[in-house]
Amino acid sequence: MRSPCASCVSPGVVKVLIEPLSNQLAKGQLDFIAECLHGQESGVMATVFKVSGEIIAKVASRLFLKPDGTVISNIEDELLVQQILVDVQQVLNQGESRVKSYILPSGIAGVFLEVIHPIVPLVVFGAGHDAIPVVNLAKHQGWHVTVVDNRPGYITFERFPNADQIIFSEPQTIQNHLDLNSRTVAIVMTHRYESDLALLRTLLPSSVSYIGILGPKSRTQRLLQDLKSEGFLPKDTQLQRLYAPVGLDIGADSPEAIALSIVAEIQAVLANRSGGMLRARFGSIHGEEITCLMSV
Known part of the structure; x- marks a missing residue:
């Protein structure tokens, strides 16, 4: 039934x-x-x-x-x-x-x-320790999760058993391995400046709907300034898809809490919500009255 x-x-x-x-x-x-x-x-x-x-x-x-x-x-x-x-x-x-x-x-x-x-296709660039809870939490959301890194010892299913796909790739060649379409959301968390710079060269001109960058705002501003010095001037529409620092402001200071902050922000963006507290929302939580499918 x-x-x-x-x-x-x-x-x-x-x-x-x-x-x-x-x-x-x-x-x-x-x-x-x-x-x-x-x-x-x-x-x-x-x-x-x-x-x-x-x-x-x-x-x-x-x-x-x-x-x-x-x-x-x-x-x-x-x-x-x-x-x-x-x-x-x-x-x-x-x-x-x-x-x-x-x-x-x-x-x-x-x-x-x-x-x-x-299904939401999430690409996590960087296979560090802090990427593990991001992948796990995103998979619990039902998303299709891909992890990309250029370090053989890091990019393994043993480290990321919940990942749907792992890709060994240099940052400069990711477009050869991924379909970066308008449904894709991406998180840049390599902890390596030159890698992040190379990734932004590809991600900003792409159709990716969300680009989150781990790290302080000053670091991202420096990345963008370096791109400009190369002659790449990001358009306003491209910068609007850039979320840096990535995540909601929930006071996160552990890898797990940071992962929660990141995944929550992505969910809010996908749902066209601000990510604020529900007690400050007027009217229905879900907007208009909705009906849910269920199996019994």
């Missing part, structure tokens, strides 16, 4: 829809989710979880907006499908799941619009 949605309809109340799941239906859903998770683009799965009146749509019927723009639907009400199609594109652009109520002449339908994002 699979519960496709749990809608928080009011504080303290959760309604859960449980549906029987056939092999064919399960395969379609899992194939769609896998395509989104392992691809480069997000998709949206719209699930009808509530109907009232004479509406034709059935509970648990779905519409899929695939990463390539293809739409697959078994929702029988065409008017409902038309309205959902407008909203799935909107939630895809915003990157946030939400619940929508559609008022039609024939009745009302509640639909969960769930954005399925690709």
Whole structure:
């Protein structure tokens, strides 16, 4: 059995829809989710979880907006499908799941619009002792973690058993081994000035969405100044993706706490949040009311 949605309809109340799941239906859903998770683009799965009146749509019927723009639907009400199609594109652009109520002449339908994002690809440059808790914590987040270093004794799966990939590479040749796309987030923590300088030469012009640099702000300013002296003048849009010193200000002074600070900042950036305290936030913690998939 699979519960496709749990809608928080009011504080303290959760309604859960449980549906029987056939092999064919399960395969379609899992194939769609896998395509989104392992691809480069997000998709949206719209699930009808509530109907009232004479509406034709059935509970648990779905519409899929695939990463390539293809739409697959078994929702029988065409008017409902038309309205959902407008909203799935909107939630895809915003990157946030939400619940929508559609008022039609024939009745009302509640639909969960769930954005399925690709797995976050994190690249950690530097295989020092302080990189180990970063890799472990990021993996617990469900991210795909790659560690890159040019020291054979450091870049091993024995040191990084939770890494998905380890790459032995010089800083100057990382583009030969990595797909640095707009979904990629990167942390530079080699503790070697020349290595960090070489990495920035490649990372800043790339499409990487987040570049975190370990170390004091003055060190990063020196790195940027050295790049300028070489004739490389980073654009404002490139510098906006640069987070230095990397991490949130949580008073971290141990490798584990620093790792928490770094991973928390990346999560905040990916979610377009400031990383502040929740008690200072007004309204819902999750923005709009959302529904979560769960297995039972």
